[in-house]
Amino acid sequence: MRLHRNLVYAVIDGLDKIFNEKEYADKVVEKLLKRDKRWGARDRAFIAETIYEIVRWKRLYTVIAAVNPPYNRDNLWRVFAVWAVLRGHRLPDWKQLEGTPVRRIKGKFDELSQTRKYRESIPDWLDELGVQELGEELWEKEIHALNEQANVILRVNTLKTDKKTLKKSLAEEHIHTQELKGLPDALVLEERANVFKTEAFKNGWFEVQDASSQLVAPFLQPEPGMRVIDTCAGAGGKTLHLASLMENKGQIVAMDIYGNKLHELKRRSRRNGAHNIETRVIENSKTIKKLHGKADRVLIDAPCSGLGVLRRNPDAKWKLQPEFLQQIRQTQQEILQDYSKMVKDDGLLVYATCSILPSENHEQVKTFLNTDQGKQFELVKDKKILASQSGFDGFYMALLKKKPTK
Structure with missing residues (x-):
């Protein structure tokens, strides 16, 4: 995907609020997505997913970018550049991205990926606590799994409808779902989508709720x-x-x-x-x-x-x-x-x-x-x-x- 300036500016603004003003990521993203009515579903997905990804890998990316808090705008652009390089984006010819050391970023990523606290991007104390409570092997697997993007899972509201009817209603709005074994009222989205805009949500036919x-x-x-x-x-x-x-x-x-x-x-x-x-x-x-x-x-x-x-x-x-x-x-x-x-x-x-x-x-x-x-x-x-x-x-x-x- 080609990087668009206004979308990237929104990402930088969001990171500033999360990293420097300590605001909650979900609230920041929610507000940002209302900024421009012309943004389509793909634009909104880019902003939300990029912000969450950079927040998730904050430690790894800031160490590669060689920046420390407080993160000024230049620092945030450097962090964004790390994300873009590691995600395989071709960097546009923008002033803020001039001189991005692509080879050094890739080399540093390979080097830091050898160490769990950088690879899984977690604070030292949390890594120590995880090992202490779960043991080395289980903690390694668990923190890796916790860094993967979560599926969107719905719970059918059986007071108003049933699974079959909800599934059909969502499919009519091009949102396709699968059933989950062992969970009678659950449906998982095949692809991420804004389910809150659907007629089924307005009618109270479901809630978003993880399987666990x-x-x-x-x-x-x-x-x-x-x-x-x-x-x-x-x-x-x-x-x-x-x-x-x-x-x-x-x-x-x-x-x-x-x-x-x-x-x-x-x-x-x-x-x-x-x-x-x-x-x-x-x-x-x-x-x-x-x-x-x-x-x-x-x-x-x-x-x-x-x-x-x-x-x-x-x-x-x-x-x-x-x-x-x-x-x-x-x-x-x-x-x-x-x-x-x-x-x-x-x-x-x-x-x-x-x-x-x-x-x-x-x-x-x-x-x-x-x-x-x-x-x-x-x-x-x-x-x-x-x-x-x-x-x-x-x-x-x-x-x-x-x-x-x-």
């Missing part, structure tokens, strides 16, 4: 008529899945500490035709206390490092800090202690994260089961999903059952 994430709600075994609490609901991807599985019968209490996320969930619920969801902002411990022993099912989709979803959030590896990991492990344990009190006798609890680290996953469950509160529960089963084995996001989920009171 689609396993969480069924793992909780919700049934129509039950009272289910989604304790860290956020904008409600899993809440909406629970509503579908419950056929709009019973009650789902969707809770979060962030009211703006629950506001977004309400909007999505209306589009999905999900009528059994009640939202509650967790303002203090009283919000939880009111629900002690009241739920048949409780989902804790816990805040975590997010290392399992690096394929779709590549900037997370640059924002994440070791101190945050220490804090989040403590938060996870506190949440397990407090929110598990909402489960009825014989009720079920799922603890889930989008992390691949044992310290956030089965070790947290093990610690919990050895506490006074945790001794009221037994582990039924757990599931560890690695990107290198599944081809999808890294995830963990544990199903716990509350023992009846003697």
